[in-house]
Amino acid sequence: MTAVQPQTDQITLTIDGFEVTVPKGTLVIRAAEQLGIQVPRFCDHPLLSPVGACRQCLVYIEINGRAFPKPQASCTIPVENGMVVKTQLTSDVAQKAQEGVMEFLLVNHPLDCPVCDKGGECPLQNQAMSNGRGESRFEGKKRTFEKPIHISSQVLLDRERCILCARCTRFSKEIAGDPFIDMGERGALQQVSIYEKDPFDSYFSGNTVQICPVGALTGSAYRFRSRPFDLISTPSVCEHCASGCSMRTDVRRNKTLRRLAGNDPEVNEEWNCDKGRWAFQYTMAKDRIAVPLIRENGVLREASWPEALAAAAAGLKGKKAGVLVGGRTTVEDAYAYAKFSRVALGTNDIDFRSRPHSAEERNFLASHVVGSAVRYSDIDQADHVVLVGIEPEEESPIVFLRIRKQVRQRGLVVTAIAPWQTRGFKKLDAKYVGVVPGTEASAIAQLALTSASVIVVGERLCESAGALSAVAELASKSGAKIAWVPRRAGERGALEAGAIGNLLPGGRPISDAAARVDVAAAWSVESLPSAIGLDSTAILAGAASGAIEALVVGGVDPFDMHAPEIAGLDKAFVLSLEMRPSAITERADVVLPIAAVVEKSGSFMSWEGRVRAFEQSVPETPHHSDLYVLSLVAEALGAPLGFSTVKGAAKEFGTLAKWDGARESFTATTASTAASSTALATWRQLLDNGTLQINEPNLAGTARAAVARINAAFAKSLAVVNGDLITISTDRGALSLNVEISDVVDNVVWLPRNGVGSQSLRMLGALNGAEVKVRKGL
């Protein structure tokens, strides 16, 4: 809390005989840290409000020669001029007080250390050794509780071990805004409790496990799996969304056992979301593709690398090809795809957007997003944050936490333009502007912003024609910053790397001849293709019509796109780079296995444009990164990429990453005025059917239920109540879900885009704002 408040007043005090000058308002425990003096503590956490619950940090304090009558908790006392603090290092009073508190904490703490998951990395264990009495004097019977209780499917609570520091409850209340756990009972029976009817339904519950200073809260996934000394820990970066969280990946014998939030004050502070923490089983899935596969007589068979590379080269050579990259690649891999497409295939028909997209969006990305550097700190300093086309809690949880922090601390004004007032918007205290999907443009146009404002734009705003134009207009009028926040971790990096039809690396417009010459010189090729490339949908359509004869496809699920021409995959030669069998590999002619994020090094680019480099976490793996595999294919095609390592690719991209020339110009699109009688609103929830969330039932257990949301008036007109089944249909399909009456705008039905039993894209083929029919029952 203290780090963020700018304080100019300095205060000088003495701690253990050393003078230290710190900003006014600093807590004594924090001032001691600056001198390298470690006062033992449990409840104190720099990002949570001080509470003084555990009493372990007692120190002796004098002010101007007058001592406090008793030792004081240094985590709650701000520094004063002339303060003289004596910690356990110089004061017997403090030492004795700390030993006494430790003795009390251990009275009811069970001797679980050998079976406890925290054993070996437990602040209580460590501080009992460093600051406690050597021997126990307790001979009574310890208070016991039923061991462990599930407070959600992924978090276990062992109340015997709890020392009531209230870190978890404070985190849930202050940071996540999900106060589903709280202290119940009093005295020796006090315990962390959940509400009888509400489970611990928070997307951030994993953080409570990480900050618990004892083994009271543990995760189901890591239960009894390992000890700290077994683990190889590697700093890493989360691959699940574009927030760019710093992480720590713990690996035992080449198996990823756990991932923790890393500490990066500029990005995720010390938090992450449950998906980032627990969705990593996909890397160890049994159906991982281990060796290259070649289609022979209609079936895929295993092949050697040279054979598969020869087959890939033969299939691609001289063909008119397109490249679908997918949104999950690292910057280096995306750069390899971008270069492969231009150098080896001679085409600009490349697109990383394996999701609904539009020409307006591509133009917007090339003119307003690429090369921009809006940061989390801009949210910290913003006077007004506008959320449009994004539900940050579901689609970029750390952006949500950062906005919420500012809302709590200084009452940041948030406006949410959305069709449904979600719990996330309510937690942000957002001014909710309810709009029917498709009509966002007019709501955006009515906003009055300043140059200190930030417009947070989600990737799905492109589904509303004219909305991105309205954002661009608003930004140029007011000077507000545009923060384009895609869902997938690789999208911003792929954009910068030029894995899109209208841009070369560094955001150089393909239409700019000087930019083409620039890149051609860097790549030592004579010239680069000058025609603007097709987008993902057009590439698939081209494959279906025969205009494109070969496809190179990265980690793409075609059903993430709107109305994909699957037939194109059957018709064209398809080279697929994949980890696990997918709709693409089912139709591919050659499949080459690639490494998961934990098995390779590289870097992601967060929505800010911040480069988040990471090292390989799993020491031994048979898999290679996309760029290595592409370099092999390029070599087989006789057009080498010029690099085969992540370092090489990063170095080469580094020379191309900056472009001083003009960006692509933006052509505004007019918003459509066609109104639908019943419109669809749909987006992805954080925890859903995503391919990277497989094999983790504990995580899936906390996913929000897939329900159809309509407002009370709509429900009345359909004569349905909460829990009734309704069917939503288009001319392409139908799906049935239970109703939950919510704060949705009139005549709009909201569905999860990829929930269990509710894949609105695949089953309805409908985007936001599409006309749907809703009826009661099946």
Add this chain to the structure above:
Amino acid sequence: MSELEPKRAIDGAAEESIHIPIDGPAPLFTQLKGFWTTFAAQFKKVTTVEYPEVKEPTAPRFHGRHQLNRHPDGLEKCIGCELCAWACPADAIYVEGAENTDDQRYSPGERYGKVYQINYLRCIFCGLCIEACPTRALTMTNEYELADDSRKKLIFEKEDLLAPLRSGMLQPPHPYYPGTDDQDYYHGRVTEAHPSQEQK
């Protein structure tokens, strides 16, 4: 010159070469004394053991192969805490813990050792693992015949290390003795498997 004084000074080059006087063959008596020692030895008790036909018992605290002990009703004492692996200076022990459930109970309490391996190519028989074990699950036997012809055979799995089932013991997994909990096991109040369980 006392016995404790070094025969050769470390510094002082003059003393580096020691003069060994050679003054002809030893006197006859000295030679006979030597022959006598050899001759007399034939009548001494033989200390050589005809191993492997004959096996001498080891010292009672000899550090031999490990054993994973059981509670008197057959449940395993090992709780999979990995403290033995932590203590091991040779990194010879590999443990993976897992959770006991009511249907699949291997040990009292929440946790049991699902995988337990000792690599006898690495083990130095120091016994630190025994000292570390909080439940006395791991002890050492006096068995020393641990040679084998492949690396794989010298990695002992849990079933190789577990103590044999004695009478009154039942092969886990099986539930607690009726009416008891983990504390009763730790305090030695369970002395045998319940007859109802044995009939299963």
